[in-house]
Amino acid sequence: MYPADLKYTKDHEWVRLGGADARVGITEYAQKQLGDVVYLELPQVGRTLKKGEVFGTIESVKAVSELYSPVDGEVTEVNSALVQRPESVNSDPHGSWMIAVRVRGESGDLLSADQYTTLTK
Amino acid sequence: MTQPASGTLKKTPLHARHRALGARMVDFAGWDMPVEYTGIVDEHMAVRTRAGLFDVSHMGEIEIAGADALKAVQHITTNDASRLSTNQAQYSALTTSTGTFVDDVLTYRLADDHFMLVVNASNIIKDFNWISQNIQGIGDAAAVNTSSRYALIALQGPVAREVLQTLTGVDVARIKYYWFSTGEVAGVRVTISRTGYTGEDGFEVFAPPSAAERVWDAILQAGKSGGVVPAGLGARDTLRLEAAMRLYGNDMDETTTVLEADLGWIVGWKKEEFIGADVLRAQKASGTSRKLVGFEMLERAIGRHGYDAYVGGEKAGVVTSGTQTPYLKKAIGMAYLPSDRTAAGTEFEVDIRGRRTKAAVVPLPFYKRAK
Numbered sequence: 001m002y003p004a005d006l007k008y009t010k011d012h013e014w015v016r017l018g019g020a021d022a023r024v025g026i027t028e029y030a031q032k033q034l035g036d037v038v039y040l041e042l043p044q045v046g047r048t049l050k051k052g053e054v055f056g057t058i059e060s061v062k063a064v065s066e067l068y069s070p071v072d073g074e075v076t077e078v079n080s081a082l083v084q085r086p087e088s089v090n091s092d093p094h095g096s097w098m099i100a101v102r103v104r105g106e107s108g109d110l111l112s113a114d115q116y117t118t119l120t121k
Numbered sequence: 122m123t124q125p126a127s128g129t130l131k132k133t134p135l136h137a138r139h140r141a142l143g144a145r146m147v148d149f150a151g152w153d154m155p156v157e158y159t160g161i162v163d164e165h166m167a168v169r170t171r172a173g174l175f176d177v178s179h180m181g182e183i184e185i186a187g188a189d190a191l192k193a194v195q196h197i198t199t200n201d202a203s204r205l206s207t208n209q210a211q212y213s214a215l216t217t218s219t220g221t222f223v224d225d226v227l228t229y230r231l232a233d234d235h236f237m238l239v240v241n242a243s244n245i246i247k248d249f250n251w252i253s254q255n256i257q258g259i260g261d262a263a264a265v266n267t268s269s270r271y272a273l274i275a276l277q278g279p280v281a282r283e284v285l286q287t288l289t290g291v292d293v294a295r296i297k298y299y300w301f302s303t304g305e306v307a308g309v310r311v312t313i314s315r316t317g318y319t320g321e322d323g324f325e326v327f328a329p330p331s332a333a334e335r336v337w338d339a340i341l342q343a344g345k346s347g348g349v350v351p352a353g354l355g356a357r358d359t360l361r362l363e364a365a366m367r368l369y370g371n372d373m374d375e376t377t378t379v380l381e382a383d384l385g386w387i388v389g390w391k392k393e394e395f396i397g398a399d400v401l402r403a404q405k406a407s408g409t410s411r412k413l414v415g416f417e418m419l420e421r422a423i424g425r426h427g428y429d430a431y432v433g434g435e436k437a438g439v440v441t442s443g444t445q446t447p448y449l450k451k452a453i454g455m456a457y458l459p460s461d462r463t464a465a466g467t468e469f470e471v472d473i474r475g476r477r478t479k480a481a482v483v484p485l486p487f488y489k490r491a492k
Contacts, residue, residue, distance in 0.1 A: 032145075035355065036162040038445040039421060057474065059423060061161045061445050062355055064474070090160075 008116035015070040023097035029120040031093040034060040040086040047075045073101040133178035134272045134333035150243035152179040155353040164356035165447040172278025173352030181245035181268040186235040193262035201389025205230040216397035220378040241369045272333030277323030284344040307339030320364025365486035372441040380404045414463045418452035419479040424471035431470040
């Protein structure tokens with residue numbers, strides 16, 4: 001279920017490394033826990049993020065959750081189309097990227113698809 | 122995120138059904154309850170357009186019986202129970218001496234001298250103790266906590282009547298709103314009440330716990346072709362909020378009075394006395410400083426329970442309930458505001474995680490079904 005070309009965090013974000021910028025979203029497990037997503041708040045382009053820092057909020061009918069950056073870096077792009085159609089996070093969580101980040105330093109400490117699958121069992 | 126339910130929680134007689142249906146379970150007032158099966162939006166829309174089946178067996182029942190049962194019920198509840206015929210129900214409140222809510226309840230008149238209060242799951246023990254203490258000295262009236270004797274299943278939505286009719290010899294169309302009848306559903310002896318917490322037409326069925334699965338299965342089977350789906354507490358909350366039905370612990374509690382909650386219509390003003398009557402009569406005469414209102418967010422955001430409300434830059438109230446409604450597709454909610462700021466159209470701000478966000482007072486309810 002969890003694509004092998006993505007890395008994962010214990011906070012249920014995924015990150016696609018490789019290429020100039022990493023892309024970040026939330027996992028199938030996270031969307032299922034949240035239920036119907038209705039709002040998404042994302043940061044401004046140019047913001048510097050530390051790994052583990054809150055970069056936005058995602059809100060479902062039921063609850064509000066914070067979004068945590070899986071890496072250190074600078075936000076280079078924000079998926080504003082997703083902000084307009086946040087329900088896509090439910091239908092296609094691993095295809096719904098939220099921000100692109102120019103990663104600084106080591107990205108280490110992320111989980112593989114297998115490790116994440118074990119974590120969410 | 123919500124923690125998975127633990128093993129120490131209470132289970133309703135339908136617990137195994139929820140698990141089998143793949144529900145997401147949560148701890149609700151100490152009960153392991155289904156919050157959603159396929160999703161809150163799906164289930165909400167099913168109830169507005171077809172029907173949903175809810176397990177609300179966690180709700181409590183407290184029966185009061187004896188020659189002086191009416192006198193006892195009149196003393197502890199705000200509404201006028203003398204107006205109830207046998208087989209009729211009314212929305213009411215248990216109040217403290219200051220007119221605040223011990224709980225909100227439905228009062229059922231089972232017989233001349235026998236009443237049943239349906240109470241919130243979180244308040245069963247508190248209510249039972251409160252009632253027992255406060256009916257002492259009222260002559261021949263005794264209270265019994267009969268919560269474990271009933272499973273409660275709610276079928277709500279426009280097709281509820283025709284679906285239920287296929288399973289019972291009772292002419293359910295003849296049960297009027299807020300009346301009830303006894304009879305059989307799927308061969309099980311039950312009480313069928315035309316009540317609900319969704320703003321739709323529907324029924325609540327009180328069944329023996331041992332036969333709850335039989336009733337549940339029969340309704341789902343009978344409703345299959347009509348699109349009846351199981352619905353969880355998540356949809357129950359968004360549905361009741363659209364209909365502006367109050368939720369104890371969110372919209373009112375022991376710190377808010379019946380009139381502050383804008384529920385003056387559940388007070389029997391012509392009654393002689395009841396606990397809290399003096400305070401409520403005084404508030405009726407001179408008004409309250411704050412009042413519960415409905416609001417809509419004017420910006421894209423949800424004002425949720427506990428968020429502060431600001432008027433003219435000053436903290437002036439608090440949001441008690443808020444959600445994005447699946448049917449109206451708007452962010453709505455209820456809040457306590459200063460009474461002079463409660464006219465429809467009045468703008469105020471909600472502090473949403475540090476950001477002041479615009480909202481406006483709107484009339485309640487947000488949703489009213491077409492009759």
